[in-house]
Amino acid sequence: MDPEDHELSLIRQEIVKYHLQVTAIIQDIQQCTGSLELLNELNAEGRAKINALRSSIDKLAHLAETEINVKRKSQLMHEVENRRSQLSFVLSAFKKANIIGVCVIDKMAKDELLSTSEEEQTLLRKRRDRKGLVDTADSATDRLLHISRALAEVNQRSADTLDTLLISSDKVNGTKDELEQQQQAIAQSGKLLGKYGRREVTDKALIALALIFFFACVIYIIQKRVW
Secondary structure (H helix, E strand, O other): OOHHHHHHHHHHHHHHHHHHHHHHHHHHHHOOOOOHHHHHHHHHHHHHHHHHHHHHHHHHHHHHHOOOOHHHHHHHHHHHHHHHHHHHHHHHHHHHHHHHHHHHHHHHHHHHHHHOOHHHHHHHHHHHHHHHHHHHHHHHHHHHHHHHHHHHHHHHHHHHHHHHHHHHHHHHHHHHHHHHHHHHHHHHHHHHHHHHHHHHHHHHHHHHHHHHHHHHHHHHHHHHHHO
């Protein structure tokens, strides 16, 4: 089998598998007669499967976009459109199932509340209020822990930034010292060059005077011998 055909076959199998799993979860949500916690768990599982289905359809779209054969590419693009239409239908069914599930659970809770005595209703309200307070306290604790961790991360980043600034400051000071030393060396070199330049001028002047004196002596001796 061609590697591309094998990959296409795997992607199609994934799409069918995730579509069936999402459909099964939608039915479970519609028939859910448990608590809201169970409904939330089914919701989380359903969203995960929908994301997996969307990812598989995106893989199919990428395969269609990179297809070289024009006819095959057109077929794949048409298949992608159909799959995305199915995904939209699944999303709509998922939302409707959630609405139905919430309504069913709410109706069951009301029926249970009406079928109990006033004393039992009071106890149920207290339990629910107590549970609500516990959930609120847990939520507040989680938020405080999250804020505490965020502050700790900010403090750590600030400490790291301070260390970096200190290291940079040391490097800048070291560079400044090196530049000052180089400036002093350049100044001393300039003085030495100036001194050597003046000495060179003096040496040239002395050599010129010596040559003049030499030639004067030669001329004087020649004149004495001629006369």
